[in-house]
Amino acid sequence: MAYLQVNGITKRFGGIVAVDKVSFEVNEGEIVSIIGPNGAGKTTVFNMLTGVYKIDEGEIIFDGKPIHNLKPQQIVKSGISRTFQNIRLFQDLRVVENVLVGTHIRTKYNLLESVIRSPKFRKEEDEKVFRAIEILKSIGLDHYRDDYAENLPYGDQRKLEIARAIATGAKLILLDEPAAGMNPQESEELLQFIRSLKQKGYTIIMIEHDMSVVMNISDRIYVIDHGKPIASGLPAEIANNERVIEAYLGRGRKNAEDK
Numbered sequence: 543m544a545y546l547q548v549n550g551i552t553k554r555f556g557g558i559v560a561v562d563k564v565s566f567e568v569n570e571g572e573i574v575s576i577i578g579p580n581g582a583g584k585t586t587v588f589n590m591l592t593g594v595y596k597i598d599e600g601e602i603i604f605d606g607k608p609i610h611n612l613k614p615q616q617i618v619k620s621g622i623s624r625t626f627q628n629i630r631l632f633q634d635l636r637v638v639e640n641v642l643v644g645t646h647i648r649t650k651y652n653l654l655e656s657v658i659r660s661p662k663f664r665k666e667e668d669e670k671v672f673r674a675i676e677i678l679k680s681i682g683l684d685h686y687r688d689d690y691a692e693n694l695p696y697g698d699q700r701k702l703e704i705a706r707a708i709a710t711g712a713k714l715i716l717l718d719e720p721a722a723g724m725n726p727q728e729s730e731e732l733l734q735f736i737r738s739l740k741q742k743g744y745t746i747i748m749i750e751h752d753m754s755v756v757m758n759i760s761d762r763i764y765v766i767d768h769g770k771p772i773a774s775g776l777p778a779e780i781a782n783n784e785r786v787i788e789a790y791l792g793r794g795r796k797n798a799e800d801k
């Protein structure tokens with residue numbers, strides 16, 4: 543069985559079927575992209591994978607266990623973490639503190655131990671800071687560790703979000719439009735960074751509109767349109783798939799006609 547197995551998941555909002563029987567699988571260590579025109583249902587898929595939305599039909603099996611009825615926090619603990627389409631850092635916290643937020647999901651001390659600052663509490667906190675700094679080093683952000691998140695260049699803020707996701711201990715990282723708003727140089731650096739995550743053994747699922755990023759980095763691609771799966775395959779296969787081209791161009795044509 544694949545590392546992540548998604549079988550026929552469906553999500554309805556009133557009369558809208560935002561995601562309609564979508565299935566896909568991701569093997570350990572792969573970079574898989576989910577693409578599709580605006581409103582195709584991509585973010586809704588991420589929200590189902592991370593427990594933000596309950597699924598109406600289907601199942602999600604991660605590492606051999608069903609996770610589709612778990613709460614978001616339980617899903618993070620099971621090893622899946624994400625970033626968001628719009629940066630959601632704690633802008634008025636320092637860089638290292640943003641990463642520490644990610645580590646807290648695995649806190650073992652109890653409330654009393656934290657109030658009295660017991661040796662167990664202090665040891666665990668010291669270990670977390672050490673780990674947070676190690677993560678920052680591994681992604682080349684440690685020189686910013688005491689800066690406020692809001693003062694980082696845009697591309698580095700995106701990296702910091704990924705650092706926070708890694709700090710949860712997750713091995714499957716979901717990236718929602720990581721290249722959004724980046725200039726070509728930042729996108730290129732991001733590509734290298736995501737490749738380095740793969741080399742370290744992380745598994746990545748990415749939603750991305752920037753086709754040069756998608757085609758360059760994905761092992762496999764799934765395409766959805768109007769909530770339905772329309773194609774899957776290797777980047778070269780997807781680039782030449784008529785249904786995919788039609789989904790993108792057809793939507794473009796309609797938007798042009800609407801204007």
Ligand SMILES: Nc1ncnc2c1ncn2[C@@H]1O[C@H](COP(=O)(O)OP(=O)(O)OP(=O)(O)O)[C@@H](O)[C@H]1O
Pocket residue numbers: 555558559560578579580581582583584585586587
């Ligand atoms: N909470 C919600 N309530 C009602 N409708 C929703 C909700 N979330 C998403 N939708 C609808 O579901 C459909 C899919 O939206 P979704 O955001 O998943 O698409 P997307 O592929 O991520 O789009 P984009 O590329 O523009 O971010 C859209 O029609 C959207 O309006």
